[in-house]
Amino acid sequence: MSTRDDKGWFAIREPLSQSKQQILVLLSFLGPILTWCIVSYTPFIWHPDIRLDISAQRQGVSTVFTAGDHLTKSYYQEFEQFIRDENVLILEQQSGKAEAPKNLSKVRRDNIKILRQLTPIATKQGWLPKDEKIPDEDLIALWEAIATKPGGFEKLNALTDENITVIENNWNLLNRHYQETGSLKMVSVPLQKLVPQGVPVNPVYLPAPHEVLQKGWYEFTKKPENDKPSMWSRLRHSVRIVFTGFLLSCLVGVPLGILCGTYDFFSKLFEPFIDFFRYLPAPSFSTLLVAIFLAHDAPKIALVFVGTFFQLVLVVSKTTTLLDKSLLEAALTLGAKPKSLMTRVIVPGILPNLYNDLRILLGWSWTWLVIAELIGVKSGLTEFIETQGRWRNFDSVFPVIFTIGFIGFFTDQILAQLRGLFFPWTGEKVSFILRKWIDFYHWLTGGRVNVTNNQHLQGSQ
Amino acid sequence: MTSIDLPDYKRQSSDVASRFEELKNRPVKLEVKNLQKIFQSKQGPVQALKDINFKTHRREFLSVIGPSGCGKSTLIRILAGLEIPTSGDVLLEGTAVKGPGPDRGMVFQGYTLFPWLTVKKNVMFGLTIAGNSETKAESEAMQWIELVGLKKFADSYPSQLSGGMKQRVAIARALANQPRVLLMDEPFGALDAQTRAHMQSYLLEIWRNIDITIIFITHDLDEAVYLSDRVLVLKANPGEVQEMIEVPVARPRDPDQFLEPEFLATKRHLEHLIHPPSKQQKSPMPITRMTEVGDNVE
Numbered sequence: 001m002s003t004r005d006d007k008g009w010f011a012i013r014e015p016l017s018q019s020k021q022q023i024l025v026l027l028s029f030l031g032p033i034l035t036w037c038i039v040s041y042t043p044f045i046w047h048p049d050i051r052l053d054i055s056a057q058r059q060g061v062s063t064v065f066t067a068g069d070h071l072t073k074s075y076y077q078e079f080e081q082f083i084r085d086e087n088v089l090i091l092e093q094q095s096g097k098a099e100a101p102k103n104l105s106k107v108r109r110d111n112i113k114i115l116r117q118l119t120p121i122a123t124k125q126g127w128l129p130k131d132e133k134i135p136d137e138d139l140i141a142l143w144e145a146i147a148t149k150p151g152g153f154e155k156l157n158a159l160t161d162e163n164i165t166v167i168e169n170n171w172n173l174l175n176r177h178y179q180e181t182g183s184l185k186m187v188s189v190p191l192q193k194l195v196p197q198g199v200p201v202n203p204v205y206l207p208a209p210h211e212v213l214q215k216g217w218y219e220f221t222k223k224p225e226n227d228k229p230s231m232w233s234r235l236r237h238s239v240r241i242v243f244t245g246f247l248l249s250c251l252v253g254v255p256l257g258i259l260c261g262t263y264d265f266f267s268k269l270f271e272p273f274i275d276f277f278r279y280l281p282a283p284s285f286s287t288l289l290v291a292i293f294l295a296h297d298a299p300k301i302a303l304v305f306v307g308t309f310f311q312l313v314l315v316v317s318k319t320t321t322l323l324d325k326s327l328l329e330a331a332l333t334l335g336a337k338p339k340s341l342m343t344r345v346i347v348p349g350i351l352p353n354l355y356n357d358l359r360i361l362l363g364w365s366w367t368w369l370v371i372a373e374l375i376g377v378k379s380g381l382t383e384f385i386e387t388q389g390r391w392r393n394f395d396s397v398f399p400v401i402f403t404i405g406f407i408g409f410f411t412d413q414i415l416a417q418l419r420g421l422f423f424p425w426t427g428e429k430v431s432f433i434l435r436k437w438i439d440f441y442h443w444l445t446g447g448r449v450n451v452t453n454n455q456h457l458q459g460s461q
Numbered sequence: 462m463t464s465i466d467l468p469d470y471k472r473q474s475s476d477v478a479s480r481f482e483e484l485k486n487r488p489v490k491l492e493v494k495n496l497q498k499i500f501q502s503k504q505g506p507v508q509a510l511k512d513i514n515f516k517t518h519r520r521e522f523l524s525v526i527g528p529s530g531c532g533k534s535t536l537i538r539i540l541a542g543l544e545i546p547t548s549g550d551v552l553l554e555g556t557a558v559k560g561p562g563p564d565r566g567m568v569f570q571g572y573t574l575f576p577w578l579t580v581k582k583n584v585m586f587g588l589t590i591a592g593n594s595e596t597k598a599e600s601e602a603m604q605w606i607e608l609v610g611l612k613k614f615a616d617s618y619p620s621q622l623s624g625g626m627k628q629r630v631a632i633a634r635a636l637a638n639q640p641r642v643l644l645m646d647e648p649f650g651a652l653d654a655q656t657r658a659h660m661q662s663y664l665l666e667i668w669r670n671i672d673i674t675i676i677f678i679t680h681d682l683d684e685a686v687y688l689s690d691r692v693l694v695l696k697a698n699p700g701e702v703q704e705m706i707e708v709p710v711a712r713p714r715d716p717d718q719f720l721e722p723e724f725l726a727t728k729r730h731l732e733h734l735i736h737p738p739s740k741q742q743k744s745p746m747p748i749t750r751m752t753e754v755g756d757n758v759e
């Protein structure tokens with residue numbers, strides 16, 4: 001479907017056709033998302049960890065793994081081997097070839113633990129009810145059911161043959177003991193351990209997309225617990241800090257920047273120091289800011305301010321100096337007094353570039369959010385990210401990180417779209433969607449549509 | 462060019478001579494006295510202008526030509542008050558010029574329209590600065606816009622106009638202040654030949670109809686001869702007056718006159734002043750011939 005003027009995909013400094021651009025824009029988002037899906041959902045790609053379904057407790061080792069824990073593949077294999085070796089020894093003890101342990105009550109306690117190792121996989125598979133304390137009798141009944149397999153075929157699929165053998169052997173032992181004494185609990189011969197079983201998974205820090213989506217939905221819709229703020233109020237708090245800090249630095253920085261760009265006096269008086277100060281890392285002022293501003297949000301807002309203000313002054317000053325000087329001269333020859341140049345020429349002239357500068361600096365101030373919310377009393381989204389991250393609940397962390405990204409991205413996109421509307425004279429296109437919205441608005445209010453459709457008019461001379 | 466017998470550029474027909482007589486009797490608008498400008502650059506002082514003296518009379522059309530870098534722009538910027546002379550004076554109707562002001566309109570080569578204002582608002586700029594009410598400024602601006610033939614584009618932004626249209630707006634904007642002198646620094650330099658011809662006719666038309674004295678910088682000799690009453694020729698390093706020429710071409714002007722003997726004579730004289738024949742002697746070209754002999758294009 002290539003037309004004659006189609007320049008292909010790789011023309012140097014030529015814009016791509018509309019459709020090609022759209023494809024690439026789509027790809028730039030789809031690419032990372034697809035990679036994430038592939039890495040998460042294809043078991044043979046990457047998956048460096050094993051998530052335990054059945055765990056085991058090693059003799060004389062104090063570290064305890066429970067079902068759900070992630071182990072690296074190599075350690076998992078070691079772990080399996082240790083348990084197998086222990087089982088060999090236990091078999092010898094059972095048959096009297098090796099000396100059985102003397103501490104009978106410990107043997108009994110260990111045996112109960114072995115029985116309970118089956119609980120997580122059983123509740124996960126739905127063999128036992130979830131979220132309930134399971135009595136040992138039910139557990140023993142499950143062992144019996146698996147060992148004697150009355151129609152329990154689907155249960156056998158979830159267990160390795162090795163473990164089924166262990167279960168059968170143990171059940172035989174328990175059953176014999178029961179026949180002899182009438183009690184299951186009293187068995188004082190060491191039982192064989194269930195060999196650890198697990199599935200290959202990605203590391204905890206990379207939860208799968210659906211997990212992130214589910215958790216995100218859950219976190220944003222759940223009722224806040226006791227004194228904890230809801231996710232939305234956290235979000236409002238974060239947005240407020242960013243915007244307040246940004247607006248304050250605009251309030252001071254924009255006039256100062258314009259002054260510096262207009263009068264060499266102010267430029268030489270302020271810019272050298274500002275230029276130096278902006279290299280001082282803003283986070284290093286955090287404790288200082290807390291000492292100065294004390295109260296909850298004030299030091300946080302101050303940090304966003306410190307982080308953006310100095311850049312802003314320099315950028316605005318630069319933008320102001322870039323205004324074509326001949327416009328000022330033209331205004332002078334038209335009778336403008338030097339004092340009125342500021343309001344009549346400089347400010348209106350730099351406005352569209354200033355608008356872009358502020359857009360970029362708003363993005364910049366978002367980057368200070370996390371550090372700002374960490375100082376003093378932790379707050380907002382960052383506090384959530386911090387706590388959940390520490391518990392390694394990364395499936396809760398990702399939705400929040402993405403939310404921050406979305407807000408920043410979409411505010412910027414919306415502001416970029418509005419630019420054509422605010423400054424029709426720049427000749428920038430007002431996007432189709434925005435134009436439709438405006439048409440719709442005018443239709444609603446019965447007003448006249450007045451979006452300039454800028455064309456280059458070639459009039460007669 | 463085969464040499465044709467051209468008359469002396471100083472010979473004027475009786476009509477032309479009497480016109481100049483009349484012109485010299487009109488009051489002096491602008492007088493430049495012993496003007497000198499030295500720029501202090503990093504490489505040391507640069508003498509851009511030296512001993513410039515001339516007068517223009519009311520409703521005169523004066524062109525300034527000269528080789529590139531001879532100080533034409535510097536001169537006109539001093540006249541506008543945008544540059545301060547190192548020594549000497551500029552007198553507008555007898556009073557010294559002390560900086561830019563609405564009594565001297567200026568049209569720059571780059572269009573310098575305010576891009577954020579519509580055509581109408583651009584033309585209204587000077588009028589509102591002068592303290593006219595919005596409605597008065599608007600109705601006056603519309604008259605000037607009509608004069609330059611852009612009524613249809615009154616509400617367009619400069620970015621929507623072609624180069625010629627922009628320059629017409631710039632002229633209307635300068636004229637709206639009713640200046641006594643209109644200073645133009647290569648105003649049509651960026652336009653294509655056809656548009657430039659149109660703009661020249663426009664300018665003559667405007668000049669005929671309103672009371673304005675024009676000082677016009679150009680590097681186009683045809684343009685200088687076609688438009689002007691007199692042509693001030695500068696020479697470079699330092700910028701000095703070489704000659705003030707009275708153009709012997711009759712008015713009203715029209716493009717057919719480009720081929721009249723007086724026109725050609727004046728043009729040839731200007732040509733000689735700006736590119737002296739001695740310097741045009743051919744020097745051997747330091748270029749290796751890369752085509753085969755016998756492939757001579759001439």
Ligand SMILES: Nc1ncnc2c1ncn2[C@@H]1O[C@H](COP(=O)(O)OP(=O)(O)OP(=O)(O)O)[C@@H](O)[C@H]1O
Nearest residue numbers: 500501502507509528529530531532533534535536
């Ligand atoms: N601000 C300045 N500082 C130093 N030197 C300058 C400055 N402005 C102009 N000059 C010098 O003065 C001389 C005259 O410059 P000017 O721009 O007036 O020439 P011009 O005749 O208008 O040239 P062109 O035909 O190329 O427009 C040049 O040698 C230039 O380098």
Ligand SMILES: [Mg+2]
Nearest residue numbers: 533534535646
């Ligand atoms: Mg020049």
